[in-house]
Amino acid sequence: MTTLLQIIQDTCDELALDRPTAVISSNDKQVRQMLALLNRLGRDLVKQYEWQRLDKEALLTTVQYTYTGTLTAGSNVITGLSSVAGLNTNFTALGVGVMPFAQITSVGATTVTMDMAATESGTVSLEFTQNKFPLPSDWDREVPQTEWNRTTRWPLLGPKSAQEWQTFKSGIVSAGPRQRFRILGNSLQINPSPPPGQMASFEYISNAWVIGNDGTSKTTFTADNDTCVFPDSLMLTGLKTQWKQSKGLDVTFDVSEFRALLERAKSQDKSAAKLYLSQASGNILLTNRNLIDGSFPSQ
Numbered sequence: 001m002t003t004l005l006q007i008i009q010d011t012c013d014e015l016a017l018d019r020p021t022a023v024i025s026s027n028d029k030q031v032r033q034m035l036a037l038l039n040r041l042g043r044d045l046v047k048q049y050e051w052q053r054l055d056k057e058a059l060l061t062t063v064q065y066t067y068t069g070t071l072t073a074g075s076n077v078i079t080g081l082s083s084v085a086g087l088n089t090n091f092t093a094l095g096v097g098v099m100p101f102a103q104i105t106s107v108g109a110t111t112v113t114m115d116m117a118a119t120e121s122g123t124v125s126l127e128f129t130q131n132k133f134p135l136p137s138d139w140d141r142e143v144p145q146t147e148w149n150r151t152t153r154w155p156l157l158g159p160k161s162a163q164e165w166q167t168f169k170s171g172i173v174s175a176g177p178r179q180r181f182r183i184l185g186n187s188l189q190i191n192p193s194p195p196p197g198q199m200a201s202f203e204y205i206s207n208a209w210v211i212g213n214d215g216t217s218k219t220t221f222t223a224d225n226d227t228c229v230f231p232d233s234l235m236l237t238g239l240k241t242q243w244k245q246s247k248g249l250d251v252t253f254d255v256s257e258f259r260a261l262l263e264r265a266k267s268q269d270k271s272a273a274k275l276y277l278s279q280a281s282g283n284i285l286l287t288n289r290n291l292i293d294g295s296f297p298s299q
Contacts, residue, residue: 064196
């Protein structure tokens with residue numbers, strides 16, 4: 001892959017401009033402008049398509065802690081906890097006297113504050129379960145319908161709308177055998193809070209389109225020897241187009257060339273599904289088309 005320095009040098013050659021010997025450390029306004037334009041181009045391309053080179057998988061394991069604590073009816077604070085290790089605002093509290101889906105809002109030395117008051121008083125055993133899982137640091141957007149609980153082998157139901165979410169958390173029917181999810185507050189939220197030790201997975205599009213010399217992924221060019229996941233010709237043509245546009249020059253041909261390169265890059269990025277012009281035979285196993293009415297005959 002072509003490095004940042006090479007891309008800008010090649011662009012300067014095609015525009016008949018002086019070639020820089022460095023980019024990141026350069027104080028030349030022209031070079032600084034090209035660097036800014038190239039970084040913006042990369043960020044915009046991330047949004048253009050579900051690039052397979054930016055498609056990542058995230059795995060998470062559900063966590064639960066059981067501690068004893070003292071409740072006071074009408075108070076949001078649980079006192080005298082046997083431990084607060086591992087607890088934070090990503091956890092819910094569950095126990096006798098605790099409202100369903102009570103979320104932790106703060107953690108003290110031996111106390112926990114919930115977003116809803118307790119309904120009973122007494123010292124009880126409490127289960128604190130993680131229901132909010134922070135999104136990966138390089139998260140750009142989700143790949144829809146990839147959220148699964150690998151332990152139960154069931155897909156997570158969702159994403160739920162705000163109205164559906166509040167219905168599940170506040171309505172009469174608040175539980176069930178299936179887990180629901182919603183992406184909110186830069187976290188994957190699961191309802192009801194899952195049992196401990198379960199594994200969930202989902203795919204997402206990363207915003208880390210730059211590759212460092214050491215192989216690490218980054219969201220912007222920070223070194224002259226950085227490369228990126230996008231084709232060299234696409235980046236060079238895109239940079240030329242943006243630079244000309246910033247100078248008020250005609251970019252009719254450049255835009256046309258860039259669009260053609262972009263569509264080619266998309267089409268060649270990954271394989272495509274087979275499309276049938278006639279009805280596909282498929283691999284249908286058990287349906288009402290191949291099961292007789294009533295009970296199976298005994299053999």
